[in-house]
Amino acid sequence: MKGKISNQFFRNYLIIFCLSILAAVLVYLLSGFTNDIISKTLVKNIYPASLLMKDDYTDIDAEPVVRNGGGIQVINDRYEVVYSKGLDTIGTERLTVSEFTQFLIRSKEKGHQYSYDILYNPQGGFWLIVTFPTSIRLDISFVYNREAVPKDVKNVSLVFAAIIVLYLLMLGLFAVVFSRISSVSITKPLKMLLTGTKRLREGDYSARVNLNLKNEFADLQDTFNDMAQKIETEISLREQAELERKRMIMDISHDLKNPLASVVGYTELCLQKTDESDKSLRDYLKIILKNSRRASDLLNDLFEFAKLESADYSIKLLKTDICEYLRQACGDLLPMLEQAGFDYNFNIPEEAVYVMLDTVQMNRVLYNLTDNLIRYNPEGTSLIVSLYEEHDNAVIIFKDNGIGIPSDIVNNIFKPFVRVDDSRNSQTGGTGLGLSIAYKIIRKHGGNIDIQTDLNQGCTFIITLPKK
Ligand code: ADP
Numbered sequence: 001m002k003g004k005i006s007n008q009f010f011r012n013y014l015i016i017f018c019l020s021i022l023a024a025v026l027v028y029l030l031s032g033f034t035n036d037i038i039s040k041t042l043v044k045n046i047y048p049a050s051l052l053m054k055d056d057y058t059d060i061d062a063e064p065v066v067r068n069g070g071g072i073q074v075i076n077d078r079y080e081v082v083y084s085k086g087l088d089t090i091g092t093e094r095l096t097v098s099e100f101t102q103f104l105i106r107s108k109e110k111g112h113q114y115s116y117d118i119l120y121n122p123q124g125g126f127w128l129i130v131t132f133p134t135s136i137r138l139d140i141s142f143v144y145n146r147e148a149v150p151k152d153v154k155n156v157s158l159v160f161a162a163i164i165v166l167y168l169l170m171l172g173l174f175a176v177v178f179s180r181i182s183s184v185s186i187t188k189p190l191k192m193l194l195t196g197t198k199r200l201r202e203g204d205y206s207a208r209v210n211l212n213l214k215n216e217f218a219d220l221q222d223t224f225n226d227m228a229q230k231i232e233t234e235i236s237l238r239e240q241a242e243l244e245r246k247r248m249i250m251d252i253s254h255d256l257k258n259p260l261a262s263v264v265g266y267t268e269l270c271l272q273k274t275d276e277s278d279k280s281l282r283d284y285l286k287i288i289l290k291n292s293r294r295a296s297d298l299l300n301d302l303f304e305f306a307k308l309e310s311a312d313y314s315i316k317l318l319k320t321d322i323c324e325y326l327r328q329a330c331g332d333l334l335p336m337l338e339q340a341g342f343d344y345n346f347n348i349p350e351e352a353v354y355v356m357l358d359t360v361q362m363n364r365v366l367y368n369l370t371d372n373l374i375r376y377n378p379e380g381t382s383l384i385v386s387l388y389e390e391h392d393n394a395v396i397i398f399k400d401n402g403i404g405i406p407s408d409i410v411n412n413i414f415k416p417f418v419r420v421d422d423s424r425n426s427q428t429g430g431t432g433l434g435l436s437i438a439y440k441i442i443r444k445h446g447g448n449i450d451i452q453t454d455l456n457q458g459c460t461f462i463i464t465l466p467k468k
Contacts, residue, residue: 005187009179017171043068044132049119053128057083057121060128070132075100077125087131089114110137189217196224205232243311250306253299260299263292294429301433304364305416308440315358315444319468322355322394323348323387329363330385333370340374343382353387353394355465361441365449368434369398369461375430376420377402393447393464401458410453414439 039045047065054060057074062085065072071087079095090103107116107129115137117130189211199207207228211221267289274282307313330346337344373383381402388395405413405420412418417432442449447465 005190006179006183009183010175013175013179014172017175042135043070044115044117044130047130047132049117049128049130052130053119053121055121055123057124057126057128062086065130065132068132070130073129073131075127075129082126087114087133089131090129189213189221193217193220193224196228200228200231205235246306246309249302250310253303253306257296257299257303260292260296264289264296267292297429298431298433301431301437305433305437305440308437308444315361315441317356317358317445319354320357320359321352322357322396322465323351323353325357325359325362326385326387326396329359329366332363333366336370336374337383341379342374342377343380345382345384347384347386349387353389354468355394356445356468357465358441358445361444365438365441365463366398368438372430372434373400373402373459389467390464392467394467396463396465398461398463399458400460404453404455404457404459405451406455407453410451413451414449 047068047070052060052062052065052072060072060074060083062072066086069087071089072083072085073081073088073090074083075090075095076082079097079100081090081093081095084090092099095103104118106112107114107118113134114131115134119128120126121128192209192211196207196209205228208225209221211217213221267285271282271285271289274285276282326348327346330344330348334344370383373381377400381400384397384399386397386399388397409418409420414435416436418436419430419432439449442463442465445465447463449464450462451459452462453459
C-alpha cells in the first residue's frame, strides 16, 4: 500500500516538473515573439542615433527626444561635451580617454538603468549619444553561431549537457524525497485505520483508532470508531443471548431428566405387573416405554452437549499414559463388540505415551464411536483401533470397514443433529448428538477429531491429542 501511494506521488511530481519546464520554454518563446512587436513601439527605437544624426551637430533636432524623457549629448575628438540637451548621464563637460572608454563599456552593460545609442560621425569628428531611461528590461537570450570553432561548440555543449543531466538528477531526487514525505501524511493514517480494521476482523471488537488529525481522515476515524462501537455492543448482546440460550437448554434438559426417568421406571414396573393376557395394554405400555427411553436418551445427550458448551464447565485433565488407558478402555468395549458379533483388532504400542486426559470424558468418546459402529453396521463388521506418535501428538485411529458415510454429509457430521438419512436412523435410534459430543470433548483436550469415509468405504476416525 505504502509503496503504491508514494510511487503515485512520484509520478505526479515528475509530471508537474515536466509540465513546468514546458511552460517555461513556451514563455521564453512567447517573450521572444512579443519582444519583436514591442521593440518597434519603444521610443528609443523610434528615435535612434542614426535617424537623428547630422553632419553639423547644431542641426540635430533634440526636441522629440527631450519630449520623451531622453537626452542628447555630442562629444568631440578631444572628449569634450560640446552639445547637451535633456537627460544627461555623463555629468561633466570634459572626459579623459579612460573615462570615455569606461562610459562606452558601461553603456553596453545589461543591468543599466539607461539605454544608450552611440554613433560616431567621421565627417564632423564627433560622437552622438542618444540616452533614454530604460522602462523595464528582462534579458534571456540563446545564441548559436555556426562559424565558431568546433572545439568551443563541443566544450560548451558538454557543459550544457552536464548541467541538464545534473538538473534532471536533482529533479528526480527531489521528486522521490518529496513524494515520500507527502505520501506519509496519507499512508500513516491509512496504516493505522488498516490495523484497526484487521483487529476488528480478527474479533478484537475493542479496537479503536486515534489519528490526532482534523482532516477527512478524522471523519473516517470517527466513522470507524462508531462502527466498532456498534459491532462491539451487538456482539456482546448476541453473546449474552447465546449464553442464556445454552443455559436454558442445560436447565431444561436437566430438569426433565428426572421426571422422564421416573416415567421410564414406572412404565417398566407397570409392564411387569400387567397380566400377560392383557395384550393390548402391554402393547401400549411397550410403546410408552420405547418412546420415553428415546426421549430420555435425547435429554441425556442434550444435557451432556449443553454442559460441554457451557463456559463454566471444564474437564478434569490428568497426565495419563494414553497407551495404558486405551488398552483398558478397549478391553471394556469388548463385551459390546462380541455381543454384536463384530470383529476387532487392537494395535497399541507397549511403551508409554503421555497426554493430558480426562478419562471419564474419553470413555464417552470411545463409547459413542463404538455405539455408532454397532448401531449402523451389520454383524461381522470389523474394527481396528491403533495408536501412534506423530510430531508432538498422539494419534488414535478408530477404523471400521462398514457402510461409511456419504461424502455430501461428511463435512458436517460433527455438527449437532446432523445424521445420515432418516430411514437409517429411525430403525437404529440415535439422537444426532453422539459425534458432536465426541468432537467437543476432544477439542476441550486441545486435540482434534477428523473423519475419512465415503459410502461403503467404512469410517476412519482420527483423534489427535497433544503429547505432554
Ligand atoms: P446419532 O445419534 O444419529 O448416532 P451421531 O452424531 O453419533 O448421531 O452420528 C451421526 C450420524 O453419522 C449417524 O446418524 C450415522 O448415520 C452416521 N455414523 C456415525 N458413525 C458411523 C459409522 N461408524 N458407520 C456408519 N455411519 C456412522
